[in-house]
Amino acid sequence: MSASPRAENALLEVADLNVVLDSPARRLHPVDGVDFSIAAGETFALLGESGCGKSMTALALTRLLPESGRIHAGQVRLGGDDLLGLSEAGMRAVRGGRIGMVFQEPATSLNPVMTVGDQIGEVLAQHRGLEGAARQAEVVRLLAAVGIPDAARRAADYPFQFSGGMKQRVMIAMALAGEPELLIADEPTTALDVTIQAQVLDLLARLQAERGMGMLLITHDLGVVARSADQVGVMYAGQLVETGARDDFFRAPLHPYSRKLFAALPSGAQRGGPLEAPEGSVPVLDGDFPGCRFVERCPLAFDRCDDEAPDWASVGAQRVRCHLYEGVSIPRALETREANYAAAVARKQQAPVLEVRDLKVHFPVRKGVLKRVVGQVRAVDGVSFSLVPGRTLALVGESGCGKTTVGKALLQLIQPTAGEVFFDGENMVGQPQKALVEMRKAVQMVFQDPFASLNPRMRIGDIIEEGMASLGVGDSAEARSRRVDALLERMGLQAAMRWRYPHEFSGGQRQRIAIARALAVSPRVLVCDEPTSALDVSVQAQLLNLMRELQQEQGLAYLFVTHNLGVVDYLADEVAVMYLGRIVEYGAVEQVLAAPAHPYTRLLLAAVPKADGEGGAGGGAAASAGEISKPEVELPSPLKPPAGCHFHPRCPQATDICRVTYPTPTVSHSGHAVSCHWPLQRL
Structure with missing residues (x-):
């Protein structure tokens, strides 16, 4: 049974994709029978742990596998064109043009001896034919669009002059330069703070609406999935184990692995106790699996899971690869282990180290x-x-x-x-x-x-x-x-x-x-x-x-x-x-x-995406108060910080004193300190 019943009129169609990595010692199968489709203007989010095959799937779609890798079987079609049948010259026209890609590690993806402007300019020349002043203007526009302050000057800088988050923004600008039909984003917001993350996700959503661009979003952030995805696929040990619409997935995740991902999310409610992290790690994909690949880590496993690989089962519009949804079975008894998770006794006041x-x-x-x-x-x-x-x-x-x-x-x-x-x-x-x-x-x-x-x-x-x-x-x-x-x-x-x-x-x-x-x-x-x-x-x-x-x-x-x-x-x-x-x-x-007192703190909290499937951002007091909205003004350059309070160009409460005088800290009896002329909470 296919995991992708929505192939009609799809922009991208992936069927039974299998990738093999050969080495003298062993053969690995990092992608083993993956099926999904992405429509124009749709975002398909691929979730899963490190080593489960998400990034290798993306590399296979663009035929950028490592030297030891090869596509063993399957089909990949973009707009009806068979990408696996194209020559390498044909694929070079597709990469960076019809398909843009944001890699996971920008530091290793950017050329250290070229300015970022020249690197983006190469894409513009190759795929859009822009030269001279038109190319330079587009470089500056793209850098500004992804939140690089003082974009005209920074275009002449080299990658080492950017922070990790800024290098990721440069990579996103480069991927968008070719005006792709499909964007493959491998952890595109991993290195970004919450405000820039929100801006980037909003930018990608706007570009999708304008161009009808499809997106394969590889991420481990359930909040990002809740905000941006239309469809969700959960990947484990080289296979998709659950697919469905975003709202259905967040309302009722089906696979035991999916439920473990939600249980592992940290929050203040779990302070002092352990997070429900699944034990162990993704198995090494160098052999056959007679049963379910998640069996060794699954708290609901039973004997059939050891011996028989589950097929796809449908639960409404969702699909899940799990025996639990094929009938009634008796779960295996869980192994119990002694662990002391009691909160530590409050330490006496000690001198700082x-x-x-x-x-x-x-x-x-x-x-x-x-x-x-x-x-x-x-x-x-x-x-x-x-x-x-x-x-x-x-x-x-x-x-x-x-x-x-x-x-x-x-x-x-x-x-x-x-x-x-x-x-x-x-x-x-x-x-x-x-x-x-x-x-x-x-x-x-x-x-x-x-x-x-x-x-x-x-x-x-x-x-x-x-x-x-x-x-x-x-x-x-x-x-x-x-x-x-x-x-x-x-x-x-x-x-x-x-x-x-x-x-x-x-x-x-x-x-x-x-x-x-x-x-x-x-x-x-x-x-x-x-x-x-x-x-x-x-x-x-x-x-x-x-x-x-x-x-x-x-x-x-x-x-x-x-x-x-x-x-x-x-x-x-x-x-x-x-x-x-x-x-x-x-x-x-x-x-x-x-109870954040500084307007900037409330801005950060308001930008945090929530893993609730509602598709919006929000966070605690900041979100409920509604006093701070995401500003259009970008982060000022530390080379020329604003006079007075540095935050005043982005603050909706700024007055004349904020523009001329930096505030001295106000400290409450509990030690809560804030540097603001008009704190939002009385300390």
Whole structure:
């Protein structure tokens, strides 16, 4: 029975698609009999964990498989044309023209020696025939459309001069440059903060309405699916296991795996307890599966699931690959395991392990033959906070506000311009490298881009073990090896994967490896720069459970840089909201998220997409009050921040004093602080 009964008048038709990856040791089947269709103007969302075959499906549609990969069987038709029958020259005309693609990792997809304007211009010349001033004007228009401030100037910049979120926006502009009939978006909003995410999703929706463009949206964010998708397909271990309309899927997800994805979503309601993450990981796709591929992780499995692969069953307009919907069966008894998930006893007030006072990081802007300094980019402009053992401080804000720079400046990977960073009471700013060794043993960082932070020439077991060996962690090589295996298992990977190289893993799996490396040396502080941004919800839940357990057991302090406010609500104790290099609101997470005082905080909350199937964005107090609407004014450049309150050009409550004077912080008796002349809540 086909999973795609809507093939009539479809823009894209995929039938029985099978992909094989050959190697001397084994043969993998990452895509194994996938069927779906996408109509013009429709968005089909593909959900699933890292390693389940989502990205490989997208690469197969455009015939961009790795060298060891080949399409073993199936059909792919775009507007009735057989893409698998085209010559390579014919496919080059399709890629970037009729099909645009946004890849998962923009840092590895952009040419580092070409300006972003030239890279977008190549697409415009190849597929639209634009040259000269017309091409340059279109480049600027596309960059502005995806939220790049000062687009005319930034078009002359190189990829390394952009943050991770801004590089993703450049990739989206490049994909849209050819005015495609079909856009394949592989995690297009993963690296974006919530406000830019909302703008990008609105932009894609508008372009679909104008052009009738179809979209294959690959994502792990159920909120993005709720906001943008028309049809949903859930993928597991190389197969689609559930398909249906968005509203039906969110109203009643059918497959046990789909229900686990919803249960794994973090929120404040689950604070202090574990998230319901599915145990284990996606099985290795190197053999035959006699039964259901989800059987080892399914809490509802019964004997038939072991021996017989389920066929498609229809439940109304939804389709599901599960024996539960073929008749009445007796579920297998669940295995129970003892686990202590009781909330940790409140810790006594402790001295901060790290304390930051008035930290500033300014980057000089040089021009001319003599490279004279003509300005300063105020990436961090007077930030203060402390990290206490056993507690988590979340640092939130839009891309480019300085969050990542704060984390790097703590470790002096970037030299602070001014301010103090105290480690166990000693100021580390300006100290020689030898004096920083002890701090760097105790403070580890998980970087935003896992591919760039992992040595491509080392096996991942050696990558994880390298830090332990250099810092003297572990009694012997055997003990370190056992710890590597245990960390990989806790990260949802397999110990046998230690012999693979980084390029053999998906983006989400590489992020787990980077986290395992940081945890390997038993640090006291973890600086986590978007550690869950590349993870699907089930692996994210596993990671958050692990981080919460480690914090309770070892008293770790976390600085958690993120744009996922659901994660903040679940994991953080305090939250600092950052805008253009400064903290504009700070306080306990319950206070800030339930009663945000700064207009910018309410803007962030209002932009969060909800996983409720209603297709709109919203969040808590901000959404219900309706006082803050998404502004048309883009994020100002930190090179020339606005006078007065930096947020006033985007604030609906701004008055004359906001335009001339930066507000001093107002602090309540509970420690809730806000820098605003007219806070929205009385502190």
